[in-house]
Amino acid sequence: MTVVEIQKSGPLSTFQDLGRVGHQHQGVRVCGAMDTFASRVANRLVGNTDDCAVIEYTLLGDTVTFSGPAIVAMTGADAECRVNGQRLSMWQTLWLEPGATLTIGGMAWGVRAYLAVSGGWAVTPVLGSASTDLAAEFGGLDGRALKKGDFLRFNTGVGDETPAMKKLSANRYREVYHRDQEVIPLRVLLGPDSDHFHSRFVAALDQLQFQISSDSNRQGITLDCKHYDGPIHGALGPDIISSFTTFGMIQIPRHGRPTVLMADRQSTGGFARFAKVIDADLPTLAQCRPGQSVCLVPVSLAEARAAKLYQDAIVDSI
Structure with a gap:
């Protein structure tokens, strides 16, 4: 050996x-x-x-x-x-x-x-x-x-x-990581606690840009948004009964900074879950450095599945 x-x-x-x-x-x-x-x-x-x-x-x-x-x-x-x-x-x-x-x-x-x-x-x-x-x-x-x-x-x-x-080939992995784009699109599935978030925040999502925070790590990646000053949470507030988490789940605590839970995440959490970054885009997020600009793009479950199947096909091509 x-x-x-x-x-x-x-x-x-x-x-x-x-x-x-x-x-x-x-x-x-x-x-x-x-x-x-x-x-x-x-x-x-x-x-x-x-x-x-x-x-x-x-x-x-x-x-x-x-x-x-x-x-x-x-x-x-x-x-x-x-x-x-x-x-x-x-x-x-x-x-x-x-x-x-x-x-x-x-x-x-x-x-x-x-x-x-x-x-x-x-x-x-x-x-x-x-x-x-x-x-x-x-x-x-x-x-x-x-x-x-x-x-x-x-x-x-x-x-x-x-x-x-x-x-x-370089073309394949550059495509996976969206390396030709200055603002990295992260496709998300909205929910499961959508009733905890203000309709104004949800409606503005396609116009917002977030930056990767320097306090991100393997447990979670924090997003900062400097160009939105409206309400984020609705009447139900930011807290929920502690429930499951998963890779890519986006929690938004009371301070209003979204946190994407990553590989070393805790098994449960008590903050409202706004969305989940789809599996196909988690590798991209894992490679984003502090200061990198990203946007959140809502997609359907069918689109999320298709993106994962396409990425799996790239792996299978080797």
Whole structure:
């Protein structure tokens, strides 16, 4: 089993997969990759199933050395990737020789990048998932972020047969992330607490722009709106009896700043739920930096399903 040593660590590097599902009724967070599109593509590029663990890097990656050969892929944010000093491309299969040092530098665009290795990282599942729950301190590697001096392993080595080269074209992933648009459209399904919000706010939604706040994190992304001074909540107010949450649910507390609940969200919440960002647009939101402008675009359930099927087709094309 090849050993991977972390020579230098970034600010937040954690093991994640598609999440710890089936335990929210027990108060257990789902966690998992913030950008599931990028994590799934990374696994496909190296021949893994979608739910294999990947390493999620935030803003800056690690420097790691491989004791043996490896097949890897980097996806997500535009990170500067080098092997033994030589610049390499992302979104494609990469072959590393024994002793190779992979350096994942700063990200020119986006927030989170993902590293997958053929065979999958050898991480002991907790409640069926390798995802790191930083708040509860379990999963991943001892429930914490990776640090210098850690030794990681993955399940299989590179065989004698050279694998096929796989690549996702830039046009496809740029389309997923709306990278040609200055204001990022986030499609939403309205509800389920629509009766708690003022009709004036709902009617003005298609004219409003929001900015990603600097106090956003893996638990939630806060949106600021500087050009709306009307009422947000109706007569019922911002509070509800504590009820379920889901990835992309938009809560609006009394202070009026919408918060989109993300991968490390709590299992229940007591603030009125205005809408949900559709699954197909959550990867885009996960890559938005503070200050990025977004708008909320209501769509139908049929449109949300079609968008997810289209994104799944992109993943399946690999």
